[in-house]
């Protein structure tokens with residue numbers, strides 16, 4: 027366990043993403059194959075079958091430490107983590123062990139078949155040979171919940187670095203319901219996987235918010251405009267007579283949108299569309315809330331399919347006839363897209379996002395003012411000559427949103443509410459990125475529906491990293507769009523800014539935490555509207 | 557003991573703090589009083605506004621530095637003073653230089669107020685001396701079995717190792733520590749073979765006070781607005797905790813931050829403070845220190861103050877002591893308050 031404990035310590039001790047990824051990549055290069063496999067499993071939420079109950083674990087630990095059980099129970103909420111509490115109260119170990127991670131997992135796997143007294147003796151024997159960090163990790167193997175500030179995405183990045191595999195290929199490989207007992211490292215990570223090739227998406231081209239007057243962009247005829255839809259950005263892929271739907275969060279969501287299964291009938295193999303998933307009814311989007319109901323669940327009940335049907339609103343063509351189209355000018359890709367979707371029957375649930383005709387920036391500004399009526403957030407501007415780049419690039423694509431006073435932030439702390447909502451988490455602290463760190467900048471406690479509060483509460487309970495009295499630190503994972511009335515400078519706040527009336531405008535399940543806004547974005551807003 | 561029963565207790569708990577009716581004085585009071593006996597110079601013990609102060613001679617310079625012109629009388633450790641009917645003496649608490657436990661005797665009944673204390677000899681302040689008594693008013697800042705300090709030498713090794721790594725990786729190590737006590741304790745442990753130690757103004761001010769009273773502190777370089785790191789290759793910056801976050805430290809380029817405190821035992825606190833490295837080092841007694849002290853001094857009445865008093869007194873009661881909680885001004889103290897570290 028020493029190598030794994032050292033890895034854990036390095037990840038845990040650093041607030042820098044680059045250091046964490048480097049440590050993990052180093053481990054993926056050097057650790058024994060089976061330990062690597064288990065590390066992937068643990069960091070992607072899989073864990074060995076529970077060998078002993080936490081009740082037994084508490085009793086045995088208190089007994090071994092010579093303390094009454096209640097004292098351990100009282101210490102637990104202070105520490106916030108049972109595995110850590112136990113590691114801290116146990117007397118020092120009398121020996122050491124050179125066994126690796128998978129040895130201890132196998133050790134635990136044998137326990138359920140043994141009589142309780144033997145099981146206890148084995149656990150105590152393990153504690154007596156592990157140092158404090160190793161003990162904490164050993165306990166974690168039993169209690170579960172290996173959340174240590176490494177997202178699946180970061181782990182995938184580290185694994186890609188260590189193996190030279192493509193990250194999105196790896197992301198796909200690590201999906202599904204494998205366990206280290208059903209697959210080995212070679213098969214899971216390294217062996218050729220034609221399925222991954224077929225489903226592989228292109229990196230999304232992300233736009234910036236327009237930060238200048240539109241008329242500084244040059245001649246209107248060099249630009250196309252279209253609605254900025256308020257849905258989930260996605261890619262629809264048809265290859266080998268199969269279809270795949272990826273969200274911008276690089277999550278494969280094919281099964282969540284059965285409506286799009288008929289894309290296979292509508293499009294030839296070798297087609298990749300970029301567009302927006304929208305809940306759609308009576309020829310118009312239903313709003314983000316309807317769509318949101320669809321995102322959280324892996325399987326979709328029939329009633330939900332009826333109440334919140336989804337379409338794919340296409341606005342770009344990335345692959346056609348198996349050929350990469352991204353180098354072509356936007357106008358050409360648009361023409362080909364229009365042709366590909368011409369005469370598409372409604373029941374294919376595929377639509378072409380229309381271009382907005384305009385001949386002056388003032389004219390477009392007037393159209394944009396009516397975006398709400400069109401169920402859009404504003405307009406998108408794309409230069410007619412622009413290729414489809416990867417990542418966020420400035421210059422050729424701009425989003426020109428109606429209301430600039432929103433920011434996408436990561437939830438980092440949760441606190442329960444009062445009265446009727448005492449059993450729910452309703453008060454949240456949000457952070458934006460400051461380099462590799464998350465900088466808290468606002469608290470908000472309104473804006474979600476009761477159903478959403480229930481859902482996020484259940485998630486908070488499962489994903490609590492630490493407790494501080496009533497406050498829980500949660501895994502930085504969920505992104506929320508925070509709306510506010512004003513922003514001003516505040517030296518009292520660590521972030522240097524304070525928001526007026528911040529509230530949760532929506533739960534951005536489509537966005538990974540890494541794509542939340544940054545402190546610089548906040549400062550820019552401060553400069554612009556403060 | 558029977559003789560004492562009829563009298564009022566040696567010490568009582570009032571809204572101004574711990575009070576001795578027989579001597580008409582208070583110990584570490586939090587409201588202005590006529591006569592205050594002060595255990596040590598930390599702000600939660602030594603407050604301004606009292607008419608007369610009494611403290612150890614070793615604590616006096618810091619008290620004067622922090623409280624300005626006060627009417628301060630001093631005693632040596634172990635020296636007795638008669639105040640009214642009571643006999644008082646000060647005994648080393650091992651917490652910070654000059655810190656004391658205060659012993660109060662009245663008609664053969666002995667009470668001891670611990671103030672803040674630490675049982676491990678840090679080689680720097682006067683080592684803790686257990687004082688036999690009938691009633692012991694003890695701090696219990698870390699009165700939970702999850703708090704057990706590694707030996708100081710072990711933590712020192714970790715800190716110096718981190719300093720080494722920082723230099724190798726081109727990062728400036730910035731170590732946070734409370735400016736009275738912890739900072740000077742660290743100064744003695746930091747390995748000058750690696751580089752010089754640059755101190756923040758708040759720490760350097762305390763250093764000067766302690767040096768002036770004859771304490772041997774290793775050399776330091778005071779940080780000023782004109783300090784350039786390039787003139788001090790391999791340097792470690794020693795700063796008060798507040799300077800770790802915020803813009804102060806940023807001007808020194810790429811940093812690695814560390815914090816030395818007992819709270820760093822808990823991963824959650826470490827992460828919430830968002831320092832790169834947490835080092836477990838406290839100027840307070842850990843779980844074993846508290847329990848061993850209570851066993852050793854033979855007191856039958858224990859009053860707990862600060863920290864997890866409820867849990868700690870329940871534990872003591874079950875262990876056969878007559879244990880109670882001292883009412884304090886601040887309840888709901890959080891884990892990052894004041895000097896409690």
Ligand SMILES: [Zn+2]
Pocket residue numbers: 596598651672895
């Ligand atoms: Zn103190």
Ligand SMILES: [Zn+2]
Pocket residue numbers: 598600601672895896
């Ligand atoms: Zn104190």
